[in-house]
Amino acid sequence: MSAADGNVVGTTQIVDHGPASQKWNLVILGDGYKQSELTKFHTDCAIFVNTMFGTPPYDELWCGINVYRIDVSSTDSGADDPVACGGSGATPKTYFDASFCNGGIQRLLEVNNSLVHAVVNAQMPQAHMIMVIVNTTEYGGSGGDVATFSLAAGAGEIGLHEMGHTAFGFADEYESWAGCGSGETGHDKYTGAEPSQPNVTTDTNRATNKWRDLVAAATPMPTTANKDCSKCDPQGNPLPASTVGAYEGALYNHCGAYRPQFNCRMRALGNPYCAVCQRVIRQTIAPYMASWTWGTSTIGAGQTQRWWLSWNGYPGLEWIGVQPVTPGAELDWDTPGMQENPGGSTLYWITVRNKSAVPVTFHFRGSML
Numbered sequence: 309m310s311a312a313d314g315n316v317v318g319t320t321q322i323v324d325h326g327p328a329s330q331k332w333n334l335v336i337l338g339d340g341y342k343q344s345e346l347t348k349f350h351t352d353c354a355i356f357v358n359t360m361f362g363t364p365p366y367d368e369l370w371c372g373i374n375v376y377r378i379d380v381s382s383t384d385s386g387a388d389d390p391v392a393c394g395g396s397g398a399t400p401k402t403y404f405d406a407s408f409c410n411g412g413i414q415r416l417l418e419v420n421n422s423l424v425h426a427v428v429n430a431q432m433p434q435a436h437m438i439m440v441i442v443n444t445t446e447y448g449g450s451g452g453d454v455a456t457f458s459l460a461a462g463a464g465e466i467g468l469h470e471m472g473h474t475a476f477g478f479a480d481e482y483e484s485w486a487g488c489g490s491g492e493t494g495h496d497k498y499t500g501a502e503p504s505q506p507n508v509t510t511d512t513n514r515a516t517n518k519w520r521d522l523v524a525a526a527t528p529m530p531t532t533a534n535k536d537c538s539k540c541d542p543q544g545n546p547l548p549a550s551t552v553g554a555y556e557g558a559l560y561n562h563c564g565a566y567r568p569q570f571n572c573r574m575r576a577l578g579n580p581y582c583a584v585c586q587r588v589i590r591q592t593i594a595p596y597m598a599s600w601t602w603g604t605s606t607i608g609a610g611q612t613q614r615w616w617l618s619w620n621g622y623p624g625l626e627w628i629g630v631q632p633v634t635p636g637a638e639l640d641w642d643t644p645g646m647q648e649n650p651g652g653s654t655l656y657w658i659t660v661r662n663k664s665a666v667p668v669t670f671h672f673r674g675s676m677l
């Protein structure tokens with residue numbers, strides 16, 4: 309149940325968009341993976357990274373993101389599953405001591421955060437976001453300064469939701485604590501101060517609301533009101549899904565707190581992040597998009613594309629090339645061409661070939677010395 313129950317094997321960079329000092333660095337660790345299961349951990353990391361790359365707005369911010377995988381083996385598989393929450397009572401010996409049933413809530417899956425930080429500080433101290441994948445198919449996860457998620461169906465969605473809390477400070481946008489239909493009490497109406505999180509509010513005034521610049525003049529404020537605060541609002545969205553306004557029911561309360569869109573990944577898994585959450589993610593990661601990173605392209609199976617960069621003056625070339633982001637892609641490119649123009653600029657180019665049988669999405673970039 310501690311560092312005595314396994315080993316830190318080492319760190320591998322699995323997405324490389326440049327030096328760690330210039331990028332937003334995601335670090336992924338595992339708990340409850342035996343040494344013989346580390347290959348499975350690698351696969352589980354790759355699945356999450358592919359899910360993240362396919363999720364707006366991370367797709368457009370991808371060139372600003374590095375991902376590192378820290379392999380940690382445990383003596384046993386899985387996570388503690390206390391009988392107090394109806395679990396099996398299992399207590400496997402795992403390095404970070406992952407356990408369900410924190411605070412008496414079965415799905416609340418937590419690890420020894422200080423031990424996670426100690427390992428990350430030793431292996432990859434430039435981490436901006438730390439996630440721990442727990443090797444169990446039982447449903448669970450948590451936010452906090454270390455996000456966790458299990459391998460239950462849709463686990464990537466849990467990871468993206470928890471990352472919303474940990475990396476971007478989002479509140480939960482759901483309007484119930486124990487679940488709509490639970491008959492819960494004490495969650496009828498939020499009566500606290502204006503929440504500090506960017507994606508929930510008590511303010512339905514269009515002149516002062518904190519995401520007011522995203523609210524169209526024709527959108528009612530509040531956009532929906534719950535007629536019966538003893539339970540969740542049963543009404544559907546009266547407006548198109550993309551409408552930003554103030555929908556009543558958020559922050560575990562049926563009334564009194566409002567969310568920006570009818571749905572958001574911070575309200576229910578499987579939805580996109582709402583426009584307000586997406587904007588915060590962009591504002592956080594965009595500064596790590598280096599100016600020398602040149603966008604993204606897709607190349608058909610068996611096709612070639614030529615890419616070129618032009619710099620003023622006659623600088624030497626540090627690096628020019630492509631990085632595939634499609635899983636299992638095979639790309640190659642030739643020795644860079646170079647031409648000094650009489651006008652005082654230098655042109656470098658490469659020809660990229662897709663050797664795969666499927667279209668491949670890739671980043672193209674180059675840097676000068």
Ligand SMILES: [Zn+2]
Pocket residue numbers: 481507568572573574581582583584585
């Ligand atoms: Zn949101």
